[in-house]
Amino acid sequence: MFDAPALTVDLDAYFRRIGYDGPRAPTLATLRAITLKHPDAIPFENLDVLLGRGISIVPADIDAKLIGAGRGGYCYEQNGLLKRVLTALGFQVEGLMARVQWMQAEGAPARPRSHMVLGVSIDGETWLADSGFGGCVLTGPLRLFSGDVQDTPHGAFRIVDVEHGGVAERQVQANLSGKWAPLYQVAKGAWADIDYEQVNFYTYTHPSSHFTWSMTVGRSTPTARYALKNNRFTHRDVTGAVVEQRDLSADELEATLRDVIGLPVAPDWTPVLEKVVAWGTPA
DSSP, X not given: OOOOOOOOOOHHHHHHHHTOOSOOSXXXXXXXXXXXXXXXXXXXXXXXXXXXXXXXXXXXXXXXXXXXXXXXXXXXXXXXXXXXXXXXXXXXXXXXXXXXXXXXXXXXXXXXXXXXXXXXXXXXXXXXXXXXXXXXXXXXXXXXXXXXXXXXXXXXXEEEEEEETTEEEEEEEEEEXXXXXXXXXXXXXXXXXXXXXXXXXXXXXXXXXXXXXXXXXXXXXSSXXXXXXXXXXXXXXXXXXXXXXXXXXXXXXXXXXXXXIOOOOOGGGHHHHHHHHHHOOOO
């Protein structure tokens, strides 16, 4: 059950978790530093869905998992935590929703809005922040209403105007090997914290949600991006170029989750990891 959200967060514990000891003023420099360190220290992962535990987005549960237990999570957990951190630092932050298009075939039917992102206001300008988008997570904020190409520590992005069903949205695109690939379309208008409860429940329970039948894991370090889609491991450099890509055995998968992604692999994960290897790489 979703309780009224507490906006408090243990900033000292969070900053220890992500390895940040810099200024805490609500400036663009602070936002850039935090959004670079967060996806390195707190991986994207959906293991609890596959373990049948469900996903709580109650703030205390998120903090216990992502900060206290050294785990990762998906967008509602990641950006829910980031939203409270930035608010506690004095930033003006709104929760937004986006329609995911990453790796979607051209001409495929539109997906419903299911991805939480943040709009951060600094000196009258809105910056997009997103620490919850798997292997192509933003490692720096983007001007939400600029059409310019914007550089981040992990490549160039741009945001362009699009329309869906007569509604104007902003499409975030990544430059992958010289080609602009859409990540998602951000809808205008803020969401209240409680509005995410329903879509979160859908995400970890509905059969059409890929999180219920495939494993998705990602970590972005200062020098690389690492991603797992079931047992397919991909290592890219900061430009997005593939350094290594291969399928892992169950033992290799466990070692990668522990030693590369940085997750505290538990004994009860073994049956799930064996199942993930049997599934193979989704089409």
